[in-house]
Amino acid sequence: MTEECELFECGHRACGGCGPALAARLILKATGENTIVVASTGCMEVFSTPYPETAWKVPWIHSLFENAAAVASGIEASLKKQERDEHVVCICGDGATFDIGMLCISGAFERGHDITYICYDNEAYMNTGIQRSGATPYDADTTTSPAGKCSTGNPRPKKDLPAILAAHGATYVATASIAYPNDLIKKVQRAVSTHGPNYIQVHAPCATGWGFDGSQTIAVGRLAIETGLWVNYEMMNGEVERVRKVAHRKPVDDYLSVQKRFRHLYRPGRNEDEIAKIQAIADANAKKFGIDLNVVKEE
């Protein structure tokens, strides 16, 4: 039955319903086999390659947590010299991307390597036990931004990395979500067929770290889009080109209340002030990207 070739194989050790595992499969469907994948340290690296097992059926390399973009730069330079045409694709976590790998990414984008850097964004350092990263959203409860008497969770907003990399002169920058698989596949195909450097940030809900049942991974991803807390868009040479619009944007409660990382906002009672701040983030996103399809007239 399983004759059609999957480039990301069964048998990996991700949690059931893992968003990043689904992202890996979809990304490889899009890149095809003429691809070299460079990984950072993190869940995906660990669950896909416990030696001597590997889920990957394309050349795959892991060096350190922080240097995937530097490794990819070297591979790309070598392939160019040899006149070879493999796609060089980094697939890295948000901790690796937003925080520790920033220097290597900045260098690679500045030098203008023909690479596609994909961040699977599960919004914290999951593999080491849910520590906050620069990608963690405002007020999320993590082990290093614990909600309690003195705190409502992560005190800082999510870093705008797509804008930072667009400002480096990236050719193509896009955001995507595992909840919209065909859109994700199209964006990865566009990236690998565009001369880089390119960046794609993929929203990849993590059942274990965010606190929801593994069957809800796509539903949660969809709610992020439907509330405006995640916006799917494409940028070409620094200009926003295409944005996914939302009809009847939902209140952020629909997204927050289904995840344990935000449950402190509803206990003992609804934290009106904090939820209003998160709603304001969604409203600002909606305004900035013009995602609302039917804007209700202000009275």
Place this chain on the structure above:
Amino acid sequence: MGLNIGCAAAPGRARDNKTGSWRVFKPVFKYDKCVKCGLCEVVCPEGCVREGQDGYYHPDYNYCKGCGLCAEECPVDDIELVQEEK
């Protein structure tokens, strides 16, 4: 265990690891209302749902972890999660 040069491993050798043993709930594909849309194949994080000769989609229980995403996303509600009996 000896290490290969560069810790190279055989492509796709993760298949040695039969993750089906993790399953608590089993998705039973009923093929009652199935419209062969293939969404179950697309959303499976394991890649263990594949199209058969008959055009219907079949899960490989050797690897299915029972996460239930396919049952949740099936647009015609044709996949049922049942408690695994071991």
